[in-house]
Each structure stands twice: as C-alpha cells, then as structure tokens.
Amino acid sequence: MPHKEESTEFTPDRYPPFPDEPQFPTVELQTISLKKLEDHDEVEINRAFEAFKGRGFVYLELAGTENGDTILHGADEVARAAEKTFAMPLEEKVKYKPTNKELFGYKNVGATKADTTGTPDTAEFFNVSKNDMIVADDKMRRAWPPVVMQNKPLFAKYSRASHATGLMILDILADKLGVPREEIRSRHVLEDHAGDHIRFTRGPPRKSLEMPEIQTPSHTDFGTITILMNWLGGLQVWSESSRKIGALEPDVPGEWLWVKPKRGCAIVNLGDAAVKFTNGVLCSGRHRVVPSPREQGTFPRYSIVYFVRPTDHSMMTTLKGHSIPAPDENEPQGVDAKQWIYQQAMGLGSNHLGE
Ligand SMILES: O=C(O)CCC(=O)C(=O)O
Numbered sequence: 001m002p003h004k005e006e007s008t009e010f011t012p013d014r015y016p017p018f019p020d021e022p023q024f025p026t027v028e029l030q031t032i033s034l035k036k037l038e039d040h041d042e043v044e045i046n047r048a049f050e051a052f053k054g055r056g057f058v059y060l061e062l063a064g065t066e067n068g069d070t071i072l073h074g075a076d077e078v079a080r081a082a083e084k085t086f087a088m089p090l091e092e093k094v095k096y097k098p099t100n101k102e103l104f105g106y107k108n109v110g111a112t113k114a115d116t117t118g119t120p121d122t123a124e125f126f127n128v129s130k131n132d133m134i135v136a137d138d139k140m141r142r143a144w145p146p147v148v149m150q151n152k153p154l155f156a157k158y159s160r161a162s163h164a165t166g167l168m169i170l171d172i173l174a175d176k177l178g179v180p181r182e183e184i185r186s187r188h189v190l191e192d193h194a195g196d197h198i199r200f201t202r203g204p205p206r207k208s209l210e211m212p213e214i215q216t217p218s219h220t221d222f223g224t225i226t227i228l229m230n231w232l233g234g235l236q237v238w239s240e241s242s243r244k245i246g247a248l249e250p251d252v253p254g255e256w257l258w259v260k261p262k263r264g265c266a267i268v269n270l271g272d273a274a275v276k277f278t279n280g281v282l283c284s285g286r287h288r289v290v291p292s293p294r295e296q297g298t299f300p301r302y303s304i305v306y307f308v309r310p311t312d313h314s315m316m317t318t319l320k321g322h323s324i325p326a327p328d329e330n331e332p333q334g335v336d337a338k339q340w341i342y343q344q345a346m347g348l349g350s351n352h353l354g355e
C-alpha cells in the first residue's frame with residue numbers, strides 16, 4: 001500500500017510566485033555569494049560590508065559550499081520537522097514554555113504585542129537551542145518533544161553550518177573594522193552556552209483580503225547575525241535604516257517594503273548585538289512579518305531562522321577597532337549577553353517569558 005503523504009502543510013512545490021504588482025513594493029537587497037566570500041573575493045567582501053553598514057540585510061546565495069548546501073537543503077527538512085512539532089496538541093506544546101530567562105521552547109500565538117495598543121501577534125514559534133542539539137542527550141539542559149529528539153542530528157548539523165557561516169561573515173566584518181577576528185570569535189564559541197537557536201515559525205493562512213493581522217511585530221533581532229530561510233512573502237523591512245536599539249515602532253519616517261523570497265538564497269541580517277559591539281557602525285534592520293500577499297496567503301507560512309548570539313557570559317561592550325568610534329566614557333559596564341538579550345526581549349513586550 002502506498003504511504004500517505006507526510007508533509008501536508010509545508011508544500012513549497014505548490015507555492016505561487018510573489019505577486020509582481022506595484023501594490024507590493026519590494027526592497028532591492030544585494031545578493032552576496034557565499035562561495036565568493038569563502039574564496040576571499042575582494043569585490044564581494046566590499047559589497048557585503050557596505051550592505052551590512054547600510055540596511056543590514058542581504059540575500060546570501062548558498063549553493064556551492066559545504067555549509068551553504070547544508071543550510072539550503074537542510075532548511076526544507078527542518079521545516080518538515082517544524083510542521084510535525086506544531087501539529088502536536090496545544091496542551092503538549094505549552095509544556096515546553098521558555099524558562100530560566102531563556103527564549104528556548106514554545107511561543108504561542110498572541111504571546112507578544114504587535115503594536116503599542118496591544119494587538120496580539122498571530123505566529124507561533126518553537127526555538128530549539130543550539131547547545132542542546134550539539135551535545136549528548138544526558139548533557140542537555142532542557143526536555144524536548146519526541147519529534148525534536150528524533151531530528152537532533154539534523155538540527156545539530158544545521159546549527160553547526162549556520163553558526164560557521166555567521167562567524168565567517170563576522171570575520172569579514174572584523175577585518176574591515178580593524179578588529180582582531182579572535183575578539184569576535186571568542187564571544188561566539190560554538191560549544192559555549194549562548195542564546196543561539198533554530199527557530200521554527202508558523203503563521204496561519206490570511207484571514208481577510210485587507211490583511212490587518214501582524215504575524216510577527218516590528219522588531220530588530222537581538223543577536224549578532226541571523227540566517228533566515230523562508231518560502232513565502234510576508235517579511236517586510238523598514239525602508240529607512242536606523243541604529244536605535246529596542247523600540248517597538250520604527251523611529252524614522254519611512255514605509256514597509258516586502259522582501260521577496262529568493263530561491264537558493266538565505267536572507268541574512270545583523271542584530272542589535274552587532275550594533276552594540278561596533279558602536280553603531282553596523283546596522284540591525286527593522287523588520288516584521290505580515291500574512292503573505294494574494295494567493296500565497298492561502299498557505300500557512302513557515303520560516304526557519306538561525307540566530308547567532310553572543311555567548312551568555314560575553315560582556316556587551318564596544319569592540320576596539322580602527323573603524324569603530326570609541327564609546328562614551330560612561331558606557332555601562334557589567335551587562336552580560338544573557339541578561340542583555342533577556343532585557344531586549346522584555347522590551348519588545350514578550351509576556352510569555354516569565355522569569
Ligand atoms: O519569518 C520570517 O521571515 C522572519 C522571522 C523573524 O524576523 C524572526 O523570527 O525574528
């Protein structure tokens with residue numbers, strides 16, 4: 001007897017294209033080749049540096065390198081595991097709520113506010129800790145659902161490839177900024193505990209044509225660098241870049257521009273820690289997620305995100321480098337990354353984190 005199809009919701013082969021209409025203005029992002037970066041191509045390196053100082057978002061063409069291929073092909077497999085994770089009954093999922101001032105585990109629909117009036121978001125997340133996936137089962141710090149445990153080798157491989165890719169890009173930025181690579185690497189040691197995770201996101205199909213819902217509210221990512229794989233439109237970036245950390249609403253005039261998913265590419269963006277470490281030289285682009293446009297919106301929307309974050313005990317202080325302005329003399333000392341990221345998350349109105 002033929003097997004019943006396992007994947008019923010995550011069906012990228014069936015997605016219609018992003019609509020080519022003026023009503024959906026898209027952002028022009030630079031497409032950077034990971035292979036060329038790995039081959040030390042000067043032109044590509046300069047384009048990447050300018051993009052990360054400018055908008056803080058690029059498309060990263062993945063094919064042709066070991067890590068790139070792992071991310072490109074792994075993301076579909078991770079999304080299929082994500083579908084199974086979200087298919088668990090709600091009462092099971094809520095057993096995996098974040099604890100211990102960490103963001104790992106399940107975030108239910110409506111757990112964060114989408115605007116200053118308190119409208120709830122509509123996306124659910126499941127955040128799988130990198131550190132737990134790369135160690136033996138008896139060394140893990142949290143319990144994970146069976147579907148996550150069954151896919152642990154996949155998540156370990158995906159985490160390692162994403163983390164290495166993030167660090168390779170950070171090496172390039174370090175060189176350009178005159179910071180010894182080791183200064184950044186030592187704040188992102190793979191085996192050291194960090195808030196790094198693979199996030200599965202699921203947004204429901206659009207409810208109405210007017211698209212009033214917000215799946216994920218306006219935010220900047222908290223960590224150092226983010227590697228995002230998505231298949232349907234919905235992600236939007238604010239047209240003007242700003243280096244201010246933490247506000248819920250955009251703080252400079254502009255408009256939301258759609259980021260068209262690009263086949264074969266990840267979307268890579270910097271987070272607030274990169275801004276903090278470089279005293280505002282690098283940009284953490286403001287973004288949000290709304291329901292997919294037109295026909296795309298009839299499908300549930302999945303995305304797979306890897307967040308590279310500073311290790312828990314790294315201090316959130318400005319790095320020294322020839323292209324980094326020295327911080328104010330009264331730069332607060334003494335906040336480590338774990339505490340800092342928790343504060344950023346609370347500042348975004350995350351009321352699901354507890355203590
Ligand atoms: O789903 C997406 O395309 C983006 C998700 C995102 O911005 C996030 O999880 O921080």
Ligand SMILES: [Fe+2]
Nearest residue numbers: 219220221287
């Ligand atoms: Fe984000």
